[in-house]
Amino acid sequence: MLKNLVRPEREKIVEHEIEFLYTEDDGSGFGFPCDERGNVLDAEMTKEAWENYRWCLEHPEKFAVYNEMKTRVRYYTPNAHGTCVCGAEVELYDQYMGACECPNCGRWYNLFGQSLVPPNQWKNWKNGVYGY
Ligand SMILES: [Zn+2]
Known part of the structure:
Protein backbone atom coordinates (compact mmCIF):
# COMPACT_ATOMS: atom_id res chain seq x y z
CA MET A 1 0.00 0.00 0.00
CA THR A 77 -8.73 16.19 -11.52
CA PRO A 78 -5.04 15.57 -10.88
CA ASN A 79 -4.00 11.94 -10.39
CA ALA A 80 -3.78 10.59 -6.85
CA HIS A 81 -0.26 10.02 -5.59
CA GLY A 82 1.55 8.57 -2.61
CA THR A 83 4.87 7.33 -1.31
CA CYS A 84 6.14 3.87 -2.31
CA VAL A 85 7.83 1.63 0.29
CA CYS A 86 11.10 2.51 -1.49
CA GLY A 87 10.51 6.19 -0.65
CA ALA A 88 9.78 7.37 -4.20
CA GLU A 89 6.65 9.36 -5.04
CA VAL A 90 4.26 7.39 -7.27
CA GLU A 91 1.54 9.03 -9.37
CA LEU A 92 -1.44 6.69 -9.74
CA TYR A 93 -2.62 6.54 -13.33
CA ASP A 94 -3.72 3.88 -15.80
CA GLN A 95 -0.28 2.94 -17.12
CA TYR A 96 -1.25 -0.68 -17.84
CA MET A 97 -4.62 -2.40 -17.24
CA GLY A 98 -5.57 0.00 -14.42
CA ALA A 99 -2.23 -0.29 -12.66
CA CYS A 100 1.05 1.60 -12.60
CA GLU A 101 4.66 1.01 -11.72
CA CYS A 102 6.88 2.85 -9.25
CA PRO A 103 9.43 4.67 -11.43
CA ASN A 104 12.15 3.96 -8.86
CA CYS A 105 11.82 0.32 -7.70
CA GLY A 106 9.36 -1.17 -10.21
CA ARG A 107 6.66 -2.17 -7.67
CA TRP A 108 3.14 -2.20 -9.10
CA TYR A 109 0.09 -0.47 -7.62
CA ASN A 110 -3.57 -0.29 -8.57
CA LEU A 111 -5.34 3.08 -8.74
CA PHE A 112 -6.30 2.78 -5.04
CA GLY A 113 -2.61 2.58 -4.12
CA GLN A 114 -2.68 -1.13 -3.19
CA SER A 115 0.41 -3.21 -4.03
CA LEU A 116 0.06 -5.69 -6.89
CA VAL A 117 2.21 -8.47 -8.23
CA PRO A 118 3.85 -7.38 -11.51
CA PRO A 119 1.70 -7.77 -14.67
CA ASN A 120 3.96 -10.55 -16.02
CA GLN A 121 2.63 -12.71 -13.14
CA TRP A 122 -1.07 -11.83 -13.62
CA LYS A 123 -1.58 -14.57 -16.21
CA ASN A 124 -1.03 -17.15 -13.46
CA TRP A 125 -4.35 -16.30 -11.76
CA LYS A 126 -6.77 -19.19 -12.42
CA ASN A 127 -10.15 -19.76 -10.74
CA GLY A 128 -9.17 -17.47 -7.89
CA VAL A 129 -6.09 -19.53 -7.11
CA TYR A 130 -2.72 -17.95 -7.51
CA GLY A 131 -0.13 -20.39 -8.85
CA TYR A 132 3.55 -19.69 -9.28
ZN1 LIG B 1 9.14 2.20 -5.30
Whole structure:
Protein backbone atom coordinates (compact mmCIF):
# COMPACT_ATOMS: atom_id res chain seq x y z
CA MET A 1 0.00 0.00 0.00
CA LEU A 2 1.25 3.47 -0.80
CA LYS A 3 1.85 5.70 2.22
CA ASN A 4 0.61 9.30 2.45
CA LEU A 5 -1.99 8.68 -0.26
CA VAL A 6 -3.29 11.99 -1.61
CA ARG A 7 -6.50 12.18 -3.66
CA PRO A 8 -6.60 15.70 -5.07
CA GLU A 9 -9.89 17.56 -5.42
CA ARG A 10 -11.25 18.41 -8.83
CA GLU A 11 -9.87 21.78 -9.92
CA LYS A 12 -11.86 24.39 -11.78
CA ILE A 13 -9.80 26.07 -14.47
CA VAL A 14 -11.07 29.35 -15.90
CA GLU A 15 -9.37 30.68 -19.02
CA HIS A 16 -9.99 33.98 -20.76
CA GLU A 17 -9.11 34.88 -24.32
CA ILE A 18 -9.41 37.91 -26.55
CA GLU A 19 -10.88 36.69 -29.81
CA PHE A 20 -10.74 37.95 -33.36
CA LEU A 21 -12.70 35.81 -35.84
CA TYR A 22 -12.67 36.44 -39.59
CA THR A 23 -15.75 37.62 -41.43
CA GLU A 24 -15.60 34.59 -43.72
CA ASP A 25 -17.68 32.08 -41.83
CA ASP A 26 -15.09 29.36 -41.26
CA GLY A 27 -14.51 30.05 -37.57
CA SER A 28 -10.85 30.83 -38.07
CA GLY A 29 -9.08 33.75 -36.49
CA PHE A 30 -6.95 34.60 -33.50
CA GLY A 31 -7.17 34.14 -29.75
CA PHE A 32 -4.91 35.77 -27.19
CA PRO A 33 -4.71 34.74 -23.52
CA CYS A 34 -5.90 37.43 -21.11
CA ASP A 35 -6.93 37.92 -17.49
CA GLU A 36 -10.53 38.32 -16.24
CA ARG A 37 -10.43 42.05 -17.05
CA GLY A 38 -9.30 41.47 -20.63
CA ASN A 39 -5.64 42.42 -20.18
CA VAL A 40 -3.48 40.34 -22.51
CA LEU A 41 -1.12 38.10 -20.51
CA ASP A 42 2.38 39.12 -21.52
CA ALA A 43 3.97 36.00 -19.98
CA GLU A 44 2.00 33.73 -22.35
CA MET A 45 2.59 35.83 -25.48
CA THR A 46 5.46 35.34 -27.92
CA LYS A 47 6.89 38.19 -30.00
CA GLU A 48 4.95 36.83 -32.99
CA ALA A 49 1.74 36.69 -30.93
CA TRP A 50 2.13 40.39 -30.00
CA GLU A 51 2.67 41.21 -33.71
CA ASN A 52 -0.51 39.28 -34.58
CA TYR A 53 -2.43 41.03 -31.79
CA ARG A 54 -1.37 44.48 -33.00
CA TRP A 55 -2.26 43.54 -36.58
CA CYS A 56 -5.70 42.37 -35.46
CA LEU A 57 -6.32 45.64 -33.55
CA GLU A 58 -5.35 47.65 -36.66
CA HIS A 59 -7.72 45.72 -38.97
CA PRO A 60 -11.22 45.70 -37.45
CA GLU A 61 -12.70 45.50 -40.96
CA LYS A 62 -11.31 41.95 -41.36
CA PHE A 63 -13.23 40.48 -38.44
CA ALA A 64 -16.82 39.56 -37.64
CA VAL A 65 -15.80 39.08 -34.00
CA TYR A 66 -13.38 41.84 -33.04
CA ASN A 67 -11.51 42.16 -29.75
CA GLU A 68 -14.10 40.26 -27.68
CA MET A 69 -13.28 38.43 -24.47
CA LYS A 70 -14.36 34.81 -24.25
CA THR A 71 -14.27 32.77 -21.04
CA ARG A 72 -13.96 29.01 -20.90
CA VAL A 73 -14.37 26.87 -17.80
CA ARG A 74 -13.02 23.36 -17.60
CA TYR A 75 -12.48 20.89 -14.81
CA TYR A 76 -9.40 18.84 -14.15
CA THR A 77 -8.73 16.19 -11.52
CA PRO A 78 -5.04 15.57 -10.88
CA ASN A 79 -4.00 11.94 -10.39
CA ALA A 80 -3.78 10.59 -6.85
CA HIS A 81 -0.26 10.02 -5.59
CA GLY A 82 1.55 8.57 -2.61
CA THR A 83 4.87 7.33 -1.31
CA CYS A 84 6.14 3.87 -2.31
CA VAL A 85 7.83 1.63 0.29
CA CYS A 86 11.10 2.51 -1.49
CA GLY A 87 10.51 6.19 -0.65
CA ALA A 88 9.78 7.37 -4.20
CA GLU A 89 6.65 9.36 -5.04
CA VAL A 90 4.26 7.39 -7.27
CA GLU A 91 1.54 9.03 -9.37
CA LEU A 92 -1.44 6.69 -9.74
CA TYR A 93 -2.62 6.54 -13.33
CA ASP A 94 -3.72 3.88 -15.80
CA GLN A 95 -0.28 2.94 -17.12
CA TYR A 96 -1.25 -0.68 -17.84
CA MET A 97 -4.62 -2.40 -17.24
CA GLY A 98 -5.57 0.00 -14.42
CA ALA A 99 -2.23 -0.29 -12.66
CA CYS A 100 1.05 1.60 -12.60
CA GLU A 101 4.66 1.01 -11.72
CA CYS A 102 6.88 2.85 -9.25
CA PRO A 103 9.43 4.67 -11.43
CA ASN A 104 12.15 3.96 -8.86
CA CYS A 105 11.82 0.32 -7.70
CA GLY A 106 9.36 -1.17 -10.21
CA ARG A 107 6.66 -2.17 -7.67
CA TRP A 108 3.14 -2.20 -9.10
CA TYR A 109 0.09 -0.47 -7.62
CA ASN A 110 -3.57 -0.29 -8.57
CA LEU A 111 -5.34 3.08 -8.74
CA PHE A 112 -6.30 2.78 -5.04
CA GLY A 113 -2.61 2.58 -4.12
CA GLN A 114 -2.68 -1.13 -3.19
CA SER A 115 0.41 -3.21 -4.03
CA LEU A 116 0.06 -5.69 -6.89
CA VAL A 117 2.21 -8.47 -8.23
CA PRO A 118 3.85 -7.38 -11.51
CA PRO A 119 1.70 -7.77 -14.67
CA ASN A 120 3.96 -10.55 -16.02
CA GLN A 121 2.63 -12.71 -13.14
CA TRP A 122 -1.07 -11.83 -13.62
CA LYS A 123 -1.58 -14.57 -16.21
CA ASN A 124 -1.03 -17.15 -13.46
CA TRP A 125 -4.35 -16.30 -11.76
CA LYS A 126 -6.77 -19.19 -12.42
CA ASN A 127 -10.15 -19.76 -10.74
CA GLY A 128 -9.17 -17.47 -7.89
CA VAL A 129 -6.09 -19.53 -7.11
CA TYR A 130 -2.72 -17.95 -7.51
CA GLY A 131 -0.13 -20.39 -8.85
CA TYR A 132 3.55 -19.69 -9.28
ZN1 LIG B 1 9.14 2.20 -5.30
